Amino acid sequence: MDSEIQVKDIQLDQAVENETSVVVEAGVPLQDAGGSDPKDGQQKRGFSDGDGGYVKKQKRIREAWDEKAEARILDESGNPLYNDPRRPKKKVACLIGYCGTGYHGMQLNPGTKTIEYELFEAFVKTGAISRDNSNDLKKSSFMRAARTDKGVHAAGNVVSLKMIVEDDNLLEKLNAELPDQIRVWGIERVNKSFDCRKMCSSRVYEYLMPSFCLLPPKPTSPLGKHLAETLNANPDSLREDKEGVEWWEEYNRVLGERGISAEDVEKVLEATINSELATDETDALGKQIRRIGTELRRNYRCTPERLAVFRDALKLYEGSHNFHNFTLGKHFKDPSGTRFMKDLTVSEPFVIEGTEWVSIKIHGQSFMLHQIRKMVGLAALVARTGASLDRITDSFTNIKLNIPKAPALGLLLEQPVYEAINTRLEKFGYKHVDFAPYETEMLEFKKSFIYDKIYAEEIKENVFYGFFSFIDGFVGNDGFKGIKMFDFLTGNFSKVNNGEKEVKEAKKKTQPAETVAATEEATKVTETEPLEAKPATE
Template sequence: MKYQKDARTVEGCLLDAMYKLAIINEEQRKQPYLFYFQRAARTDRAVSAVRQVCSMRLNFDEKLPVEGPSALNTLLPSDIRVMGIRRATRTFHAQKSCDSRTYSYTLPTYAFAKFDKLTTNSYRIEEQTLAEINELLEIFKGTHNFYNYTSRREADDKSCFRYIMGFKCDKIRLHKDEFSGQETEFLTILITGQSFMLHQIRKMIGMVISITRGFLYKSDVQRSFDAVRMDIPRAPGLGLLLEKLHYANYDRKFKNTHETLDDWGEEIEAKVTKMREEIILQEIFREESRTQS
């Protein structure tokens, strides 16, 4: 999610809708920094967001949190929804106030097939392979130098040290292609960290795939954190989803004066889950079946 003057983006669509409802003026629409507009995380091309949080300073209107979401949604494309609006503190910053971020990566399980096995729709992952993947994911947890997992950074760049709080295999599901009728097995991997660099998650997934398939060694994960340049393959952007932004510290500090930003309630969460399952994931399944990226 980021604004680009001559391209259709989620942020651009949102600003256009806000302008049409007179929530912001023309100058603010063109220069969002004028009303301190910030998003919690950026999503690159082919990467989707299940949940995104934006902060901004607006003239207070008690009707906006109640009527704003439905009014905005009537002007937004069907694949972009405003789920809720809440008043935050004056100092709240969507990105800087965020404690951590959870992403998921969904891909066909045949991506983990050994190099001497066929990578076809009929492949079904075994428990032993899942255990091997989870062992590899555990190595990434903690604080490490991830300069090999991004671009144009050196080993002595302190900003390359990132803290990974969780990394594990999640759901396995079958998707039936509507044209071929073939069923493909997909695996979702969840990762939570304080923050991530460009390409970091996709390269972490690429490393795990390479080791599981037998092209690299398990020891190469630890070696990739050392000051030795490694060429790590990057997984496609298609399966990467921004799942959730975490604001536990903010909620703890302002729980007596402001609504929580970590928990938006059962009704909103049900809508988010429905959109994730019926629109975003289905698009990933369809596109993966079509391109086999």
């Protein structure tokens, strides 16, 4: 193709980028195909500025983007740059996979590098989208099945659009234009009304996590001390964890063998809290202690009993529940907080480069922003603290929690599922939208571009250890009006924070059994009739 008609990069000028000092990762893109309703799993962010600064900034970005988008198809006089013959377009479903490292999410977002931007450029360069339509996704009825956040991977995702598919070698050409970390697995013809987001029956996510994340908190940490105080006051309030106690005893023994005393550990802790006490000696001791801790955690192998507790906690998410505590800004009475989870499983542990990992598969009808990471975070906290499994079901009630979200590093979209629409597509003479024929290629891609990056990043940065260490050392947020997480885990919340729940329980005791049963039957959400599918944002 002549260099003069190569598709130009739509990057904002440096002046515009300077205007955008803060990128809204999941912001609504300017020339997107739509379907980005903030009320459905994606909260509006930044529109609360009283001076309208955010709105003005977005307006400047949109104007700059509009100008550059038009420059793709019009010359300086406003005349069309191209006059290509019209070619027939067909509605298709593109089955794709990508490694999200280095990208600001899936969805097109002006001024940022996204997966959709790379895809759209490849479609135009290969002639699948005409150059006359190269300035606007809406012209091609472009839609994605699931949005993914910054850095999140997808072994399988789907985009639907109207595309020129006359070239028999289109698939090979697309993959040649795309970076190696973005692949198109297949292109399937579909009927004109097909919408990969609305017609997606459910989605499967995978979350990879080192098994040492299930170890109990350090006894000297604020959370460890809180758990010990709770056990002393009420021995039956938490599960007994002899294995966890023995692991920390071994940790202290190894420290002693390597010349680090309890006084040294205390000295490093004080220097961490108060930087004025930090010296070269405490810095060196701190590094040595961290190296020993990392070594012992990498050698840890999870017991079947501990893994069983984690599995049981995750299983409690199955069915229809109110996940208002598992996203941002969602009130208990907001009906969009109710989501249907079909199945959650945890693999047997496997060892990669000396560290033991587990794979968690989450199959749900739809997900809200941060929902999966918060689900994993709470289940892990329940397993590692000895808290009652009731804490999972308590989180679905009208209490307010600030559940910590597990690191994004371990999350990837496995695939969207199209059970219902595939039956209709078959009747129309089309093939199923299904990832099964590409399982071998997808597995190799995950090993090379997703799993290896996750493992390497954890070894280099200790992301998971850093996350749980932060949680264990968290001393609380006085500005948070809900239940403190430490109190929630140990069951200390019901006396003062869950009054409405206690009132309901008291009413049940004073009402006839028939009345209680009738009320519950009228208000419950059945698990066999899932809600209408909502877009995924995790």
